[in-house]
Amino acid sequence: MKLAELLNGIDINPAGTGRPYNQYGQVITGVAADSRKVVPGCLFICVRGLTSDGHEYIREAAAKGAAAALCEYLPENAPENVVYLLTKDTRAALAVIASNFHEHPEAKLKLVGVTGTKGKTSVTYYLKSILERAGHKTGIIGTTGAFIGDKPIDVEYQTSSTPDILELYEILGRMAGEGAEYCVMEATSHGLDQGRTDGLSFSAGIFTNLQHDHLDYHKTIDNYAGAKGLLFKQSGAAVVNFDDAYKDVVLNGCSAPVIYYGIGEMPGYFARDIELMPNGSRFSVNMKGRALDIRLNVPGRFSVYNALAAIAAAGELGIPGEAIIEGLKGFNGVRGRFERVENSKGFSVIIDYAHNPESLENIITAVREITPEGRVITVFGCGGDRDAAKRPIMGGIAGRLSDICVITSDNPRNENPDDIINQILPGVDKTGITERYAEPDRKKAIYMALYKARPGDAVIIAGKGHELYQEFEGRRREAFDDRAVALEALDWL
Numbered sequence: 001m002k003l004a005e006l007l008n009g010i011d012i013n014p015a016g017t018g019r020p021y022n023q024y025g026q027v028i029t030g031v032a033a034d035s036r037k038v039v040p041g042c043l044f045i046c047v048r049g050l051t052s053d054g055h056e057y058i059r060e061a062a063a064k065g066a067a068a069a070l071c072e073y074l075p076e077n078a079p080e081n082v083v084y085l086l087t088k089d090t091r092a093a094l095a096v097i098a099s100n101f102h103e104h105p106e107a108k109l110k111l112v113g114v115t116g117t118k119g120k121t122s123v124t125y126y127l128k129s130i131l132e133r134a135g136h137k138t139g140i141i142g143t144t145g146a147f148i149g150d151k152p153i154d155v156e157y158q159t160s161s162t163p164d165i166l167e168l169y170e171i172l173g174r175m176a177g178e179g180a181e182y183c184v185m186e187a188t189s190h191g192l193d194q195g196r197t198d199g200l201s202f203s204a205g206i207f208t209n210l211q212h213d214h215l216d217y218h219k220t221i222d223n224y225a226g227a228k229g230l231l232f233k234q235s236g237a238a239v240v241n242f243d244d245a246y247k248d249v250v251l252n253g254c255s256a257p258v259i260y261y262g263i264g265e266m267p268g269y270f271a272r273d274i275e276l277m278p279n280g281s282r283f284s285v286n287m288k289g290r291a292l293d294i295r296l297n298v299p300g301r302f303s304v305y306n307a308l309a310a311i312a313a314a315g316e317l318g319i320p321g322e323a324i325i326e327g328l329k330g331f332n333g334v335r336g337r338f339e340r341v342e343n344s345k346g347f348s349v350i351i352d353y354a355h356n357p358e359s360l361e362n363i364i365t366a367v368r369e370i371t372p373e374g375r376v377i378t379v380f381g382c383g384g385d386r387d388a389a390k391r392p393i394m395g396g397i398a399g400r401l402s403d404i405c406v407i408t409s410d411n412p413r414n415e416n417p418d419d420i421i422n423q424i425l426p427g428v429d430k431t432g433i434t435e436r437y438a439e440p441d442r443k444k445a446i447y448m449a450l451y452k453a454r455p456g457d458a459v460i461i462a463g464k465g466h467e468l469y470q471e472f473e474g475r476r477r478e479a480f481d482d483r484a485v486a487l488e489a490l491d492w493l
Contacts, residue, residue, distance in 0.1 A: 001101055003028050003068055003083070006043060009096045010070075013086040026067055031101050031166055033094065040065030044082075045097065046072065047090050054090070058082070070097075094165045095199030102173030106200050109139075109176055112313055113187040113197065113235065115228045116208025118359040119306045120161065120186040122298075123206060125334045126310035127184050130327030134319045139175035142186035143353075144335065144466050146171045148178050162191025165198060189227035197234065204313045205235030205256075208306070210246040211358035225249040232256055239312045241305065242266050261312040263304065269312040271304055278370040285311055292321050298333045300366030336465025338363065341483055343490045346455030347374065351482050353465025355383060355410065357393045360462060364401040367458045374456030375403035379449045380463050381442070382424060384415030391420065395427025402460075404452060405436040408445035410463045411471040442470065443485050450489045461486060 006028050029041035035057035038044055044061040046054035046069060055075050062069075062079035069078075070085050070093060078084060087093055099106060112127060114120045121143045131138045132149070139148045143161045146153040155171050157163035162185070163171060175183055187197055187205070210225050225246045232238040232254040240247050242262035251258060260268035271294075274283040280297045281304055296307055307328055314324050333339065341349035350367060354360040360380065368376055378398045382391045398405045407424050409417040417440040428436050435452075439445040449459050461482045464470075469477040 001028055002026065003043070006031070006097060006100050007070075007085065008100055010087055010093050028067060028101075031097055032061070032066075033164075033166060035060040035064070038064040038066050041067045043067065043097070044069045045090050045094060046070065047094070048072065091195060092198070095169075095195075098166050098169035099199055102169045102176075105169065105172035105176035109172060109180060109183045110317070111200055111202045112182065112184045112204050112206065112317075113200075113202045113231050114142075114184065114206040114208065114309070115187045115189065115192065115231045116206075116241075117211040117356060118354075118362070119208035119302065119309070120188075121353075122303070122306040122334055122337050123208060123309045124184045124186060126307055126328060126331060127313055128182075129331040130310060130314045130319060130324050131182050131184070131317075133327035133330065134314075134323035136181045137179055139171075139180045139183040140185065141168070141171055141183065148175055148180055161186040162188045162196050165196050168196060187231050189224055192230040193227040197231070200234060202231070202235040204237045204239055204316055205231040206239045206309050206313050207231070207241055207244070207247065207250050208309055209241055209244045209358075210250060211356060221246070222249060226252070229253065237316050239309060239316065241309065242268060242270075243305075259312055259316055261305075261308040263301075263308075269308055269315060271308055274301070274304060276301060276369060287311065287315050287321055287324070290321060292325055294325060295329045297329075297331065298338055299370055300338060300362065302362045302366065303338070334466075336467070336482075338366070339465070339483070341486045341490070343487075345450075345453070345490060345493060347453040348458040349450070349453075349461070349486050349490070350458065351461045351465060351486065353467075354380070354462040355464075357390055357397055360394050361397045361401065363460060363462060364398065367460055368401060371456070371458040374454070374458060376401070377404040377406070377449050377453055377457060377459045378402040379406045379408060379445050379459070379461045381408045381410035381417075382420050382463075383411045384413035384417075384420060386413075388423060391423040392427030395424040395429075396431055397427075399428040399431030399433040399436065402433065403435065404449070405433060406445045406449045407436065407438050408442045409440050409470065410442075411467075412473075413471050413475070414473050442480065442482075446482065446485050447489045447492070450486065450493060 028043050030039050031043050032038045033045045033047050038061045044066040062082045068083040114123045124142050128138045128140050153174050157167045229250040235256050238256045238258045242260035263271050271283045271285050285292050336353050339351045352363045354363045407421050421438050453459050468481050470480040471477050
């Protein structure tokens with residue numbers, strides 16, 4: 001794409017370039033806001049962040065062959081082999097440029113965004129299954145990666161769920177290029193607050209819930225709710241959990257039509273006659289005056305809420321009730337979300353991504369409901385460099401609801417694993433639980449928990465779910481898979 005075409009829609013000041021940018025006909029090969037990702041012939045966008053300023057990396061970008069640089073100011077001693085273009089706000093220009101470069105993929109797709117403390121990944125997969133059952137080619141973006149159908153898209157992103165804006169538009173471009181009709185994506189509070197979804201218009205935005213998490217970043221729960229609410233300022237419809245206490249805060253400033261879902265009689269899509277079973281649940285849901293009989297293959301009341309969110313969004317998107325019923329019935333769950341590890345030992349082993357107080361309480365409660373005669377053994381830890389206030393809270397939940405607790409490492413990152421465990425333990429000990437153990441080596445902790453299990457018991461391995469690594473100091477990652485370790489331990493027993 002020619003430079004002039006790429007910058008269409010951006011207010012450019014050509015000062016310092018020698019001549020107007022639209023006289024340059026060179027083809028731009030790519031767009032980068034990270035000098036490490038610069039390739040020859042690309043446009044380098046200098047963005048000022050919280051800890052660094054992209055203008056300081058122009059020399060590095062030029063050395064890697066950048067053809068042009070979009071700046072807010074012209075740095076001193078800038079290399080002469082680069083075309084310099086000035087604009088008032090380079091961050092605001094990112095979405096426009098990304099859309100231009102990938103030929104406006106957001107206009108070729110129906111987008112659905114899902115935000116909330118927990119349930120985002122499950123809701124996106126439930127909705128994807130429904131849309132596919134209705135015959136729509138669907139892409140998905142989130143914690144487990146980016147896919148078109150079941151085919152992975154080879155665009156890596158460092159953020160956990162919502163890619164940065166250049167990566168996101170590249171993924172959307174791939175989806176549009178392969179004929180996808182829908183994209184269902186996780187929209188995290190960090191991603192929304194940092195403008196990673198700028199320029200997108202969602203057919204529907206979904207809010208699952210708001211609970212104690214990420215306060216290291218947002219500082220207050222109201223700030224956290226406000227960040228979630230940004231999704232609904234760019235959505236055609238707001239699909240919202242009626243039973244969540246923060247729904248009104250999240251909806252503050254929302255002008256889109258609001259569609260509610262929940263459990264019990266209420267306006268909107270509501271579930272009743274819920275039957276929770278060891279391998280799933282059954283319930284009836286009101287859909288615009290029609291009762292749908294739903295069968296889920298994932299247990300737990302929280303799974304009912306996740307399914308309701310997908311049902312409500314699908315209903316507002318015009319998906320027929322039959323496709324909703326069959327799409328949910330044919331879906332067997334998301335990797336790392338209430339994932340069972342089959343074994344012949346007579347006890348259950350369940351891997352779950354629960355890493356905040358409410359999700360840990362939900363998973364242990366759900367497992368307790370399907371383990372009426374046995375003990376519940378919980379293995380968990382807390383991530384380093386994250387909200388430390390939740391550590392004793394999670395300890396209290398695990399101690400109160402479990403029969404045995406094994407406290408271990410999650411992703412310690414730049415913290416000492418023993419320090420994190422020592423912040424969890426006071427919460428555990430206040431519950432009076434008689435069997436609790438501290439083992440910073442996560443592999444040993446999983447072995448210990450499985451060794452203690454007896455027929456009829458259930459072992460929960462919480463915190464990492466689908467992740468295939470542990471993260472240590474300096475963002476160093478070491479391969480680690482809870483499922484693989486559990487299978488290895490089960491073979492050892």
